[in-house]
Amino acid sequence: SDECVGGGGGGGEGDGVRGFELEQTLGSLRDRLESAKSQQSKLTGVTLRVKFGYGLAGRVAQTGASLNTWDAGGEQLDECEQFGVLGEAVQTALTTCCYSAEGNMVAVVQAVNKRQGRFTSDDEDVMGALASQAAVMLSHGQYMARLEKRSFSRSHLGEFLVKALPCETVLDLVRLLNSEPSVPILLGARHVTLFLFDEDAATLRTFGKYGELVTATLNDMATSVAGQAAVSGEVVEQAFSTEGEVDEASGDGEGGQQQHVSRRDAKTVRSCRIGQPVMGRRKEGLLLGVIECVNKKGGVFDDEDREALELLSSVVGGLLEVLSSEEQLRADLLGNSAASGKKAPRRTSTVEATVDGGEAAVAHSGHARRKQSALSSAESHSSPR
The missing domain is CATH 3.30.450 (Beta-Lactamase)
Incomplete structure (x- = not known):
């Protein structure tokens, strides 16, 4: 994928492509940085979060519109985006959304540091195709994970029922x-x-x-x-940051707003509670x-x-x-x-x-x-x- 959009390639020529998985409950994007080319980076294996509306990825996730940036300054980038996959400062970036077959946004894909010049319209078309394939694979992986988790939950519920x-x-x-x-x-x-x-x-x-x-x-x-x-x-759910501050209340069910934490504490949510009535x-x-x-x-x-x-x-x-x-x-x-x-x-x-x-x-x-x-x-x- 790096070669298709003119990123990556090593030798300091480019910083490749990275994906941000959508995490609606936190109002943020999660960058797992699991690419093989991230092995040289100090951030290998680290989970980072970019809040909606902040940085290039955050703005794309909020608006749904792709961004082709050729002069990425510090104010445009979130602190998690200022360096590419290989650790070089980001100069150019092409960021687009990944949509599932149901039309739901599931991720944001970002190519950084074009080898020569800026990203072109052809790069945008290739990036759109890449985003579509990434959405299909990610949606399938999420579906399989849900099935596995559901089976896991049923087995532990049966264990509790036997003892109850x-x-x-x-x-x-x-x-x-x-x-x-x-x-x-x-x-x-x-x-x-x-x-x-x-x-x-x-x-x-x-x-x-x-x-x-x-x-x-x-x-x-x-x-x-x-x-x-x-x-x-009714079900009541709350999430708290490190200091216990909450941006807005979270709801459950149709029309319920999702919980957002402050940008400063977006990486350090430590406490969340959910109350389920027993009827x-x-x-x-x-x-x-x-x-x-x-x-x-x-x-x-x-x-x-x-x-x-x-x-x-x-x-x-x-x-x-x-x-x-x-x-x-x-x-x-x-x-x-x-x-x-x-x-x-x-x-x-x-x-x-x-x-x-x-x-x-x-x-x-x-x-x-x-x-x-x-x-x-x-x-x-x-x-x-």
């Missing part, structure tokens, strides 16, 4: 989700917490790292994302709790993470409803026994029979209902979007 089915109380399920290692792996997060919603007290409750009960009001700053998700009943299935609009994910590993949460989180919340919602019904049924059985003057049955394991056999029947049927409810929740969300 034996839970006998709501609190057991909360402790399991907050401590089970497969859950953060499923979502690509560093930490995941299930909060139970108490409508009467307007609080969210969960268990801390050491098993202590943690109660927070919905407007508590420490759980702002979970609180906002509980109040609105009941038996009554429309019934909020049972909120699942909060903290700090996506390697960036911000993507569509596959959101899909996996929605599937997890559906499964957890089904389990919470069944466990709550079981607890109410056990309480009714014990209350009826006490009212009739009979000795309440001793609580034993699910296998050991009680005095009248009622408790064992509840536990056995409850396990079957939990399995059926969780499986039906998973099946209802298993079809790919």
Whole structure:
């Protein structure tokens, strides 16, 4: 590709072609610099980000129009663009967009330092063909990565479900989700917490790292994302820079604006949170709790993470409803026994029979209902979007 557009070639004659992958969630372009010709550069293997609207690549990504620049000054270039693939200062540059078959921009391709003179109209035509081929390959690679990630998520969801089915109380399920290692792996997060919603007290409750009960009001700053998700009943997502500053709020779903961080901190986003409401299935609009994910590993949460989180919340919602019904049924059985003057049955394991056999029947049927409810929740969300 370097030869086609008059770049590259070594010997200090040119600096070749580089690609910037579109990263919508950060409002930036990511330059992986994985070209074989970058081996001589100090930036080999480094991930750089160029914010929309900054530099040549950023402006092309923002406007969608190609740029043929023959006198690239420092003010026109982002700090990540000032040097070419081989480390030489950029003098001329030809930058164009890569569009997928659906018409979505997926990347920006940039050729720098024409060997002789400036880039011509013929170079622009060749660059357009190169961009089309790059878009096809990149779209295919992204699609395969999504499929692989989806399969990976389903396997970890199954692992969690196997461990969740034996839970006998709501609190057991909360402790399991907050401590089970497969859950953060499923979502690509560093930490995941299930909060139970108490409508009467307007609080969210969960268990801390050491098993202590943690109660927070919905407007508590420490759980702002979970609180906002509980109040609105919708997915809430936030990303923070190093100092915790955010340019604008991020939304989820149709019409939601994507999160942007400041240019200064575009390379150092360290904290992001997403709150997913856990809704009941038996009554429309019934909020049972909120699942909060903290700090996506390697960036911000993507569509596959959101899909996996929605599937997890559906499964957890089904389990919470069944466990709550079981607890109410056990309480009714014990209350009826006490009212009739009979000795309440001793609580034993699910296998050991009680005095009248009622408790064992509840536990056995409850396990079957939990399995059926969780499986039906998973099946209802298993079809790919």
